[in-house]
Amino acid sequence: MSLARDERAALVESMRESGPDVPTMCEGWTARDLAVHLILRERRPDAAIGMFVPFLAGHTRSVEREYTAKQWPDLLDLVLNGPPWYSPFRLLDSVLNLAEMFVHHEDLLRGGADPDGPFLPRKLTPQLQKALERPLTMVARATLRSSPARVTLGSVDGRELVTVGRGDAVSVTGSTGELLLWAFGRAPVDVKVTGPDAAVAALANAERSV
Structure with a gap:
């Protein structure tokens, strides 16, 4: 399979x-x-x-x-x-x-979970995490094309997977699966968002959907 x-x-x-x-x-x-x-x-x-x-x-x-x-x-x-x-x-x-x-x-x-609360994701295999990198790149380029910040999605092992948008630099770090969910605008997700406060807030309020 x-x-x-x-x-x-x-x-x-x-x-x-x-x-x-x-x-x-x-x-x-x-x-x-x-x-x-x-x-x-x-x-x-x-x-x-x-x-x-x-x-x-x-x-x-x-x-x-x-x-x-x-x-x-x-x-x-x-x-x-x-x-x-x-x-x-x-x-x-x-x-x-x-x-x-x-x-x-x-x-x-994750249905019914608090979108603003902490969430412990299921553990994915390395093979699945790797396979999700390609769709993550495609989805991020679509959902973040009008982003109010220049967003870099980075893996937990320090790799930059994709950068999209214009404006102040904001980094979103997490596993590939969590980044994909974040790029689709899902919540709760286990990612870390860092950057200038105004840019992070603008990004949080921006729509992310295909």
């Missing part, structure tokens, strides 16, 4: 343990909502596009209701099986799915 498939399996196992009604880090979403999102993304591109094209939003909501009504074990089987063989999400699994599965797994695990 690939790391993406491993993380998918781990996500589904966590969903089985948690049940469909627990909160996630995605505001307003339960585990069921998260499962439906993943299924639409991979199996129903006709519905997924409605997330970005307003006049198709009604169709998206209709398909969402169809899947939301399914039994929880059936939803989990669809998530676990992943996209159909002909889907680009299967053909490019390691590129398109690893970060998606990791971030949404953490969305589930």
Whole structure:
């Protein structure tokens, strides 16, 4: 199995343990909502596009209701099986799915946690941390392109992974997984942010989303 498939399996196992009604880090979403999102993304591109094209939003909501009504074990089987063989999400699994599965797994695990409080992350393998570096670079360049500071994301072993934005220099240090979650605007995350107070405050108030 690939790391993406491993993380998918781990996500589904966590969903089985948690049940469909627990909160996630995605505001307003339960585990069921998260499962439906993943299924639409991979199996129903006709519905997924409605997330970005307003006049198709009604169709998206209709398909969402169809899947939301399914039994929880059936939803989990669809998530676990992943996209159909002909889907680009299967053909490019390691590129398109690893970060998606990791971030949404953490969305589930951290659901209900205090976004401003301390959080002890699960321990990731060195292989997974390394594999997340590529998507981290891609995501950071997208979410921080309008950053009010020049942000350098650095690993705990002292490497600079990516620098994005303009303005006063701010450093964000943490494991690759935590940096990826931070770049997506998730909270709580275990990172250290350092720099001029005004720049750090501006960065904290800036939106980070794709």
